[in-house]
Amino acid sequence: MQVSISVKAILVLAGVAVSGFFTSSGQAAWTGASDDSSLDLSVESFGSHEILGEFKRPDPNAGLLQLAFSDDVTQAIVNQIQRGAGECSRLEAVYRLDCLQRVFAQASGAAGRKPDYSAANGELRKLSKTLKGIVGKNQDRKAPKAKLGNKSYRAVSQAALREVNKLASKAIEEATTKLLRSAGNSKKRKVHYTRIANAVNSTKKILRS
Template sequence: MISYAFRLLLAVSLALPTTVFAYGDGYDSSSRLRINGSTGGASSGWSSGSNSGGQISAATTNAVIKLLTSGVRGCQRLDKVYRYDCYGQVYGQAAGQLAGNAAYEQARIILSDVERSLSRTVRRNQDRRAPQVRMGSQQFRAIRADALPSAKTEFIAALEQAETRLLRSSAGAGDHHIRIAAALNSNKLLLRSALLFLPLVV
């Protein structure tokens, strides 16, 4: 039953219109967030936005889904060695959008754990000889080219674990956690599709 519902909600979530990720111009009009801009007050650089007084809402869920799907696709505009820092920042932003909203606390923790996993991957494999690159208002660090296959494997594993945790924590959240899990599954499928072209594309 859960499997059927997950597949159905995945199809619905992929049909949702996506917005251009904020790295193009530093601003995502759908979520009203400025990435590393002057409007955020948190020390991490992410602005939490408005969270409807700590309630589950379609608007909040849709905004997070759009950040996750269009954000990861936006990262693929970068050279492959810079993408994992970009992915981590996407997940950090998505978690930041849920900050302060108790109804989404479990989802925020799970997304933050994905961001931390990516941060560890980048720190462990950073190519310190490569310059940082900028897209929009964001800067990204490179990892070593020889670390790309393992970085992808680790990211996919983190996504799979996060999906499972979101589905298990969906009680009381309606279909909202399931829909966020579907967005993670979309990211995972996008990454796995690139594996078909290894070693030419990583």
């Protein structure tokens, strides 16, 4: 009986000590954490500052980097290429290539920062740059710029049009091949990259009409 009483006494004393510790030092430490302006959850009174440290708000854009392939994103890229090519086809033939290079440049940004589309974005940017270079080397500087909505486009020389379109078609075919190869052995990647590659390849028809 005497041993039992001693154990109870020890437990009571320990409870009082712990309660006093948290109601004094603990309360003072956590009171400062309620200030949302600083969001500092450090509890230096408990000697655990290095464990909790300073709370930092998460980057709202950080999650975008983790997203994988999406049917909606792939379709957005395809739609932008197809709609853009459709608009370019409304222009005279000498203006279409400058229009088309801009379409690919814009489509390269449709997927944002999603890493699974980085290879596709890169190929679209390269293709746009190649087509832009072809236009620059063969531009008809005497011809007025064509306007479509709030955008304007440069003309290539009528005399060089056939050769220009031939070079552009070759560049488009090469980009299509590279997009398909970029899929690697991933079946899921292949599905999405094939859709993008087909959209890119389909734009050649506006250079032949």
